[in-house]
Structure formats: structure tokens, C-alpha cells
Amino acid sequence: MSIDLSFLTRVAPTLAEGLSTTILLAVPAILLSATWGIVVVMGLLSRFRLVADIARSYVEVVRNTPVLVQMFFIFFGSGFAGYPLSGFTAGLLALVLQNGAYMAEIYRGGIRGVSHRLAEAGLALGLTPRRSFGLIVLPIAIRNVIPPLSNQGVLIIKDTSLVATISVAELTFQARLLADRTAAVFEIFFTLALFYLVLTAIFSGCMRLLERRLRLA
Amino acid sequence: MDALLRMGRRAASALLLGLIGITVSGIAAAQAPGASSRLDEIVKRDKLIVATFSTAPPFCYTDEAGKLVGFDIDIAKFIAKSLLGDEKKIEFVTVTSEGRWPAVNSGRADIGIATTTVYPDRALRVAFTRPYIDSGISILVRDDTNVTNLAGLNNAKFTLANLSNPQMADRAKRFLPNVKLLTFDTPAALFTAVKSGQAQAMQMDTPVVNWYAANNKDMKVLPENLAVVQGNAIFMKPGDFTLWLWMDTVVQEMTAGSRYTEYTEIYKKWFGTNPPPQRFYGATGSAK
Amino acid sequence: MELLVKSLPLLAHGAATTLYLSAAAIVFATALGLVLALLQLFGGLILRALVEVYLYVVRGVPLLVLLFAMYYALPYADIQIEPVTGGIVVIGLYFGAFMTEVFRAAVLSVPKGQWEAARTLGLTTPRILLDVVFVQAMRVAGPPYINTCIMVVKGTSLVSIIGLADVTFIGKQIVERTLAPFEIFGAVAFVYFVICFALSRLGRHLEWRLNYVP
Numbered sequence: 164m165s166i167d168l169s170f171l172t173r174v175a176p177t178l179a180e181g182l183s184t185t186i187l188l189a190v191p192a193i194l195l196s197a198t199w200g201i202v203v204v205m206g207l208l209s210r211f212r213l214v215a216d217i218a219r220s221y222v223e224v225v226r227n228t229p230v231l232v233q234m235f236f237i238f239f240g241s242g243f244a245g246y247p248l249s250g251f252t253a254g255l256l257a258l259v260l261q262n263g264a265y266m267a268e269i270y271r272g273g274i275r276g277v278s279h280r281l282a283e284a285g286l287a288l289g290l291t292p293r294r295s296f297g298l299i300v301l302p303i304a305i306r307n308v309i310p311p312l313s314n315q316g317v318l319i320i321k322d323t324s325l326v327a328t329i330s331v332a333e334l335t336f337q338a339r340l341l342a343d344r345t346a347a348v349f350e351i352f353f354t355l356a357l358f359y360l361v362l363t364a365i366f367s368g369c370m371r372l373l374e375r376r377l378r379l380a
Numbered sequence: 381m382d383a384l385l386r387m388g389r390r391a392a393s394a395l396l397l398g399l400i401g402i403t404v405s406g407i408a409a410a411q412a413p414g415a416s417s418r419l420d421e422i423v424k425r426d427k428l429i430v431a432t433f434s435t436a437p438p439f440c441y442t443d444e445a446g447k448l449v450g451f452d453i454d455i456a457k458f459i460a461k462s463l464l465g466d467e468k469k470i471e472f473v474t475v476t477s478e479g480r481w482p483a484v485n486s487g488r489a490d491i492g493i494a495t496t497t498v499y500p501d502r503a504l505r506v507a508f509t510r511p512y513i514d515s516g517i518s519i520l521v522r523d524d525t526n527v528t529n530l531a532g533l534n535n536a537k538f539t540l541a542n543l544s545n546p547q548m549a550d551r552a553k554r555f556l557p558n559v560k561l562l563t564f565d566t567p568a569a570l571f572t573a574v575k576s577g578q579a580q581a582m583q584m585d586t587p588v589v590n591w592y593a594a595n596n597k598d599m600k601v602l603p604e605n606l607a608v609v610q611g612n613a614i615f616m617k618p619g620d621f622t623l624w625l626w627m628d629t630v631v632q633e634m635t636a637g638s639r640y641t642e643y644t645e646i647y648k649k650w651f652g653t654n655p656p657p658q659r660f661y662g663a664t665g666s667a668k
Numbered sequence: 669m670e671l672l673v674k675s676l677p678l679l680a681h682g683a684a685t686t687l688y689l690s691a692a693a694i695v696f697a698t699a700l701g702l703v704l705a706l707l708q709l710f711g712g713l714i715l716r717a718l719v720e721v722y723l724y725v726v727r728g729v730p731l732l733v734l735l736f737a738m739y740y741a742l743p744y745a746d747i748q749i750e751p752v753t754g755g756i757v758v759i760g761l762y763f764g765a766f767m768t769e770v771f772r773a774a775v776l777s778v779p780k781g782q783w784e785a786a787r788t789l790g791l792t793t794p795r796i797l798l799d800v801v802f803v804q805a806m807r808v809a810g811p812p813y814i815n816t817c818i819m820v821v822k823g824t825s826l827v828s829i830i831g832l833a834d835v836t837f838i839g840k841q842i843v844e845r846t847l848a849p850f851e852i853f854g855a856v857a858f859v860y861f862v863i864c865f866a867l868s869r870l871g872r873h874l875e876w877r878l879n880y881v882p
Contacts, residue, residue, distance in 0.1 A: 227822075228822070228860045231825045235853055335733060339736065352740070446678045476830065
């Protein structure tokens with residue numbers, strides 16, 4: 164099996180189209196998960212038992228079921244419930260629900276990880292508990308969670324490949340169609356893997372830059 | 381001196397016998413056919429391994445008990461019976477739409493019977509027998525779309541469900557350029573999408589579409605076919621003439637020869653009508 | 669509801685396959701993770717570089733793409749592999765990389781002092797690892813290891829996309845036949861939940877056992 168480079172240039176446009184859909188899905192997925200994670204962690208840490216319990220159950224259910232099954236459930240279920248969602252929307256929803264829960268756990272770990280003595284020092288300085296949290300604990304927590312968040316972001320980018328099964332024309336979907344059309348399966352999957360490696364490398368690189376800038380701030 | 385001569389004679393005769401043995405077996409090997417065929421393997425194994433789908437009613441799908449049933453399944457069992465004497469001497473390997481080619485080409489399955497339409501570009505990668513059933517491509521639509529013909533469907537507010545193969549994509553582009561597309565890798569997934577309302581129409585082999593329409597009162601078939609004169613055939617790894625010839629002969633005998641009666645039974649079981657008449661003279665299989 | 673009851677035998681079959689795939693993949697991933705972690709910690713420059721490359725590639729490519737490569741691309745290289753075995757190997761290779769990180773971090777978390785003390789006592793590296801470091805590292809590795817195992821179980825759901833009859837595939841089949849996504853996919857999710865929840869309970873129990881100070 165030889166690698167045919169001219170062939171690669173011919174399939175590149177189709178793959179590039181898939182790549183743009185992947186990015187179009189991954190970016191909102193990451194941002195929305197991060198935001199939803201904040202809501203969830205507030206629920207987890209809430210003073211009200213009921214709210215904390217609901218949040219806890221939600222996190223446990225979502226973390227112990229595969230995101231693929233969640234996607235199928237939402238996609239096929241939405242149609243039969245009368246409000247059919249597109250594959251893109253269903254996939255995005257499933258990704259946000261799943262990763263929001265993981266983000267919430269990361270936030271919780273990050274907040275816990277900040278020594279409570281720092282919060283106490285804030286109180287000793289006369290700050291209210293809320294300001295102590297906001298001015299002292301939170302900035303440190305944010306800095307702490309960037310590495311695991313970046314990790315989670317990479318996982319989200321990779322999980323976008325799953326929406327190919329609910330007919331979203333992202334990268335893996337396009338590659339699969341191409342592989343069916345031609346016999347150059349090796350070249351296609353090799354290129355596909357390369358695309359994802361580059362994508363995740365760029366994302367991790369950006370996150371590392373962000374981490375560095377926050378450290379110096 | 382005597383002993384040496386005796387040893388020498390023994391050695392020489394051993395050598396001579398050895399040479400004769402090698403020559404004889406060499407001649408015997410030369411007489412045997414060049415490469416052994418997969419057909420011999422099947423007979424030796426006493427079991428036929430068939431690649432098929434599990435989500436393409438009424439050709440190959442799983443029923444409530446999880447058993448694989450369908451027209452293709454019965455045809456496969458019939459072929460096993462013709463070859464090995466017992467329709468139970470068969471093993472099915474279920475594959476996905478793109479997985480059927482590697483399944484036969486890698487040797488995991490002997491042949492594939494999986495509602496597979498014959499196209500020239502596919503024939504580059506696998507060897508097809510003649511078709512064992514006529515096919516075509518039709519469109520199934522929901523009644524509530526109030527669409528009555530192809531032109532009516534060609535509207536951006538409709539979504540068409542397709543299988544993930546290039547022929548379907550090309551046809552969709554050619555006949556229904558304005559519709560939105562939804563692509564899945566199993567026929568049953570297409571139908572689920574139409575039933576749930578995520579798609580309003582689906583493109584599939586004519587017998588399959590007819591079957592769905594017959595079993596679902598809220599769906600109908602559009603009068604125009606996207607393709608009319610097509611056929612579904614058995615496929616296998618190219619290059620094995622012996623296997624291909626036998627399979628093709630069986631299909632010939634089933635559809636227009638000595639096994640037409642059995643074929644008609646299977647056909648009627650799944651489609652309710654007789655298969656197309658074969659000769660303008662003579663009977664056309666079992667009575668209606 | 670009675671549809672669910674009727675589908676139970678089929679789903680049970682799928683659940684058995686899922687369990688088998690998960691168990692086999694976990695065993696393989698753990699073994700691979702241990703070997704690679706040791707190589708990363710104690711191997712020569714070339715070995716360490718190779719492991720790094722492997723980790724980088726596997727962590728940057730989706731599991732689905734790897735499964736596709738195994739299922740569609742390998743046959744073209746004349747490599748025949750049973751999909752079930754191939755699935756276990758690919759999932760094991762993928763999560764083995766995660767396990768490597770877990771084990772490596774765990775071993776590194778053991779204070780240097782332990783190593784120095786053990787060496788002054790005359791113990792060799794293998795002995796130190798087994799007798800001194802292992803127990804302490806296990807305490808740290810426990811939770812992330814169990815988490816990775818849970819990820820393996822969830823990862824096996826992807827084999828449904830290449831047609832393996834695990835519980836997700838069977839569930840999808842049943843839904844396509846019966847058009848009842850909520851009950852069936854709900855049941856499928858429940859199966860995974862039970863398996864993963866049991867694993868996390870097991871993990872918490874192990875954690876308690878390891879950290880118990882009488």
C-alpha cells in the first residue's frame with residue numbers, strides 16, 4: 164500500500180468541510196459545557212439539600228452512562244416526543260449535558276483544592292465570605308482548573324466524532340463516506356487521525372498559553 | 381570392502397526411492413488445480429459463512445426473538461442446502477453498510493448476501509453473481525407531507541434519509557437537489573428517522589420501500605422510481621472463479637431454472653406475489 | 669412497558685457482551701499501562717521517547733477513529749482480525765495510555781525519601797517497587813484508575829458503530845424495530861449505569877480499605 168499524495172489533495176476539500184463542522188460543533192460544546200458546569204457546581208455546593216441532591220443525581224447518572232447512548236436517546240427520542248431535533252442540536256445537547264457534569268466536578272475539585280486557610284485569611288482581613296470567595300479563592304481555583312479543563316476540552320473535541328452516527332457531516336462522517344467511495348482507506352484514515360491530532364494540539368497549545376498568561380497576571 | 385559396497389548400495393537405493401517419491405508427488409501436485417478455491421474450503425469446513433445485514437427488512441433483519449430472518453436469509457439458507465445438503469450448515473456474520481466489503485475481501489465471510497445492488501464501481505472491489513432479485517430505488521414518504529410526486533418533494537423544507545453509500549448521495553443530488561439530507565448506515569435507521577419525523581422521506585431499494593409502505597398506513601411510495609432496472613446480487617472476493625461460477629450457477633437455477641419452485645416459495649413468503657415469469661412458455665411456478 | 673419485558677432477553681445478551689468486552693479491555697489496558705509506566709519511569713531515552721509518542725497519538729485521536737481504522741483499514745493490509753478481538757485490543761490500547769499516566773503519576777507521588785530510605789537498606793529497584801512503593805502508589809492511583817475503568821466501560825459502547833452486538837447495538841436495533849426510544853435506550857443507559865456505579869462503589873471500598881488506619 165503506497166501513500167498517494169495527489170489523492171490527498173483531492174479529498175482535502177471534503178475533509179475540510181467536515182473539519183469546519185467539527186469546529187462548529189466543538190467550540191460551542193466546550194463553551195456551553197464550561198458555562199453549564201458552573202450552574203451545576205453551584206447546585207452541587209448549594210445549601211439547600213434538595214438542590215444538591217438533584218445536582219448530585221444528575222452528575223452521577225450522566226457520568227455513568229456513555230455519551231453515545233445519550234446522543235441516541237436525545238436524537239431518536241426528540242422525534243418521537245414530537246419535537247425532532249437535528250443531529251447537530253441533539254449531539255450538542257448530549258455533549259453539553261455530559262461534559263457539563265464533568266466540568267462541575269473539576270470546578271468542585273478546584274475550589275476544594277484551594278486551602279481554606281486562604282479563605283479564612285480573607286475573613287480575617289474583614290472581607291465577607293462572599294467577597295473572600297470571589298476575590299481570593301476563585302482566582303486561584305480558576306488557575307488550578309485550567310489543566311484539567313484543557314483535558315476535558317480535548318475529550319470534547321474527540322467526542323464530536325460520535326455525532327457522525329446521528330448524521331452530522333463532521334470530519335469522521337466525511338472520511339467514512341470517502342473511504343466507502345474509494346479504496347484508499349489507509350490514506351483517508353491516516354489523514355483523519357492527523358486532522359484530529361492537529362486540532363487537539365492547537366487547542367492544548369492555546370490552553371497552555373492561557374494558563375501562562377493567567378499565572379503572570 | 382563388502383560392507384562398504386553394501387552400505388553404498390543401500391544409500392543409493394534410498395536416494396533413488398527418495399527421488400522417485402519426490403517426482404511422483406511433484407507430478408501429483410502439478411495435476412491438482414493451481415490455487416485451491418474457497419469453495420473447497422467451504423465444503424471441507426462443511427459450513428457456509430455469509431455476510432449480511434441485521435437491520436434491512438424484509439431482506440435481512442432480526443425479529444422479536446433476535447433471530448436473523450428475511451428474504452436474503454432464506455436465500456442464503458437455500459444455497460447452503462444446495463451446497464452442503466443442510467440449510468442449518470450456515471453461519472451469518474452481520475456487518476454494517478461499509479463493512480460488507482472488508483468482510484468478504486478479508487476472508488471473514490465466504491460470500492455476502494446483503495440486499496446489495498450491483499454497480500460497476502462496486503464491481504471493482506468485489507465479484508458479483510447475476511442478480512437474485514430485481515430491485516430499483518423508490519422513495520417512501522409520509523402521508524402528512526401531502527407530496528404526491530418527486531417534483532413535490534424537491535423542496536428545501538423536506539429532509540430525505542439516505543444510506544451512507546455514494547450511489548444514494550449521487551441520486552439525491554441528481555433527483556432531489558433541494559432537499560436536506562440525513563445519512564445513516566442502516567436501512568432501519570432511515571425508517572426510524574422517517575417515522576419519528578426527523579425526515580419526511582427515505583430512499584431505498586424498491587422491495588424494501590414497498591414492504592414498509594405495506595406495513596405502515598401513514599406512509600406511501602412515490603410513483604416515480606429513482607432507478608428501475610437494478611438487481612441485488614451475491615458478492616464475494618474477486619479472483620476465485622470456481623466459487624463465483626458455482627454461486628452464479630445456483631442463482632441462475634433459482635431465478636430461471638431447476639430451483640425456480642423453491643425460489644418462488646421464498647419470494648411469495650416475503651413479497652406476497654410470484655416472482656417475474658421466466659419463460660413465455662410453460663408454468664410460472666406455483667399457482668397464485 | 670411490556671415491550672421492555674419482551675426485549676429483556678435480547679438486552680441481557682447485549683449486556684453480557686458489553687461486560688465481556690469491558691472486562692477484557694480493562695485487563696489489557698491495565699497490563700499495558702503498567703508496562704508503559706515502568707518504561708516511562710525507568711526506561712532508556714529511546715524507550716521513553718517511543719512511549720511519549722504513543723501517548724501523544726492515542727490521546728489526540730478519537731477512539732472511534734481508531735476503531736474504524738481497525739475495522740475498515742486493516743483488512744486492506746491483509747490483516748484479518750475478528751472484530752471482537754480487534755475491538756478489545758483497540759479499546760485496550762486507547763485506555764492503556766490513560767492508565768499509563770495514572771500509574772506514572774501514582775509512582776511519582778511517592779516521596780523521594782521512601783526511595784532513599786529503601787536504598788540505604790540495600791533493596792534493589794524491583795524490590796523497592798514491589799514492597800515499598802506499590803502500596804503507597806496504589807492509594808493514589810485508586811480513584812483515577814477506577815475512573816479510567818468506568819471510561820473503558822462507556823467506551824465499549826462505540827463498538828456498536830462497527831456492528832458488534834453489545835447492549836448499545838442491540839438497543840438501537842430494538843428501537844428501530846419497535847420505535848420506542850425512551851424505554852429501550854433508557855434500559856440501555858440503566859445497564860451501563862449499574863455496571864459503572866458498581867465499579868465506583870468498588871473503588872470507594874478499595875480506597876477505604878487502603879486508607880484504613882486502625
